[in-house]
Amino acid sequence: MAPQRVSRQHVTPVRSAPTGRVGTYHVPVLLAEIEAMLVNAQTVLDCTLGGGGHTAAFLERGMRVTGVDRDPRALAAARERLADYERSGQFRALLGNYAELSVAGLADAEKFDGILLDLGVSSHQFDDPSRGFTFREGAPLDMRMGTDAxxxxxxxxxxxxxxxxxxxxxxxxxxxxxxxxxxxxxxxxxxxxxxxxxxxxxxxxxxxxxxxxxxxxxxxxxxxxxxxNDELSGLERALPALRDRLTPGGVLAIISYHSGEDRLVKNAFRDWSAACVCPPRQMICTCRGAPLGETLTRRPVSASEEEIEVNSRARSARLRAWRSAAGGE
Structure with a gap:
């Protein structure tokens, strides 16, 4: 399993969306680009399931997917949408925070060919005034993504x-x-x-x-x-844990919407891709001495103007991807 380095010119756009791919609960961002990055994956961990937009596309390609979300309402909607896949055993849903996967019920030893992290708020969460994510008049100041806040x-x-x-x-x-x-x-x-x-x-x-x-x-x-929601601290804790859940040659793809998120992801991918992370003045290497994998996106991938026209919230999306070493170091 070894997908090629991804750039926009190498991504084949999805020309039509199969039934169920795009629902009213959540419009998946950068779907074609994500599918290209995870094209060879057989098992996928969707850490931010939301309404199941990305996961529906993975399932249609025959992948086995584990979806995690800290929002009980989002999880319920995704399970209803993907009920046939859940009944067949191709899909399972876990309630929990991606920063604490063991608490969500995921076995420590379980690994995946592809892992997706779509940060931020889903369309349904944002559009529901009772959730308090919006500055609409009269909306409550809530903003909790799940009951764990x-x-x-x-x-x-x-x-x-x-x-x-x-x-x-x-x-x-x-x-x-x-x-x-x-x-x-x-x-x-x-x-x-x-x-x-x-x-x-x-x-x-x-x-x-x-x-x-x-x-x-x-x-x-x-x-x-x-x-x-402790989002930046949670992401910082989660990054090495998610890396260690990849199979050899597995791909971690992350969509961020905030400069702080993107900076954490960029720096992590850069460090993991370096052969040596010892201090600059240290004469003898005492670290791992080899890269843990390869960054697939030299620059973050952003949404096309066509996608932004359909889904304005894709405007601030930035996608980065990293592939673990084939030898599994």
């Missing part, structure tokens, strides 16, 4: 220390006025606790000005969501 967005904003909130906004939203916004949030919550999206939007407008709009709201809401 310790607190929701409202509790985070109402309890976090001002200095920590400023650091969060600077790190996750690249917000130059993070300190001012953190001060405004803590000042407002003293009068009335934050409860709905309107509360956070009003605080943003008070600091960024009346010309602030959807891009600013989206960026700051995303930062709060990342903190609520």
């Amino acid at each position: 310790d607190i929701d967005a409202a509790e985070l904003l109402n309890t976090i220390d001002e200095i920590d909130l400023s650091a969060l906004l600077r790190a996750y939203a690249d917000e130059p006025r993070a300190a001012r916004l953190a001060r405004e949030i803590t000042r407002r919550r003293e009068r009335r606790p934050f409860a709905t999206a309107d509360d956070l939007v009003d605080a943003i407008r008070a600091v960024l000005g009346p010309r602030s709009g959807a891009p600013d709201f989206a960026r700051i809401f995303q930062a709060v969501r990342i903190a609520v």
Whole structure:
């Protein structure tokens, strides 16, 4: 099993979607590119099952798929959609966080030819106002992807220390006025606790000005969501564990939507692909002395204009892939 290095010109687009491939629950991002990367896989671990869009395509190709998701509602929808495959034993679904696969019920020794991680929020989660991922008027400040999140967005904003909130906004939203916004949030919550999206939007407008709009709201809401769900720390913990679950020559493909996520993935793939990771001034190599595998994407693959026209949320998607060494070092 050895797929070739992937670039856009080497990806054959999917010209038609078989029945069930694209559902109303979740529109799979970069589907053709993912299929090209995992074309030789027989067993696949979909770490962020969502509504099952990517998994449906894998199953149609005859692959055996294990799907994991921390959202019980997403898991239920995917199981209903893929019930025939589950009954036949070709598909199984596990409730849990991809950063804690053993807790989800996956055996420690189980390995896969392909692993997919599609980070971020699914279309259905984002479109459901009750989930609180959106800045729609009156939406609750929730943002929890699953029941394993310790607190929701409202509790985070109402309890976090001002200095920590400023650091969060600077790190996750690249917000130059993070300190001012953190001060405004803590000042407002003293009068009335934050409860709905309107509360956070009003605080943003008070600091960024009346010309602030959807891009600013989206960026700051995303930062709060990342903190609520411990997304970057979870990804950092998960990367080496997922690498070790690949069969020799297996491929790990990751779609990210945030610069912090993409940076973690890029750096991990670079380190795993290096023959030596000893400190630069160390005279004698004491590390593994050989690369663990090969990065398949020299640059992140992004969605085509045609895909973005159909699914606007694909605009910020960045896909990177890495292949483990054939010898299984």
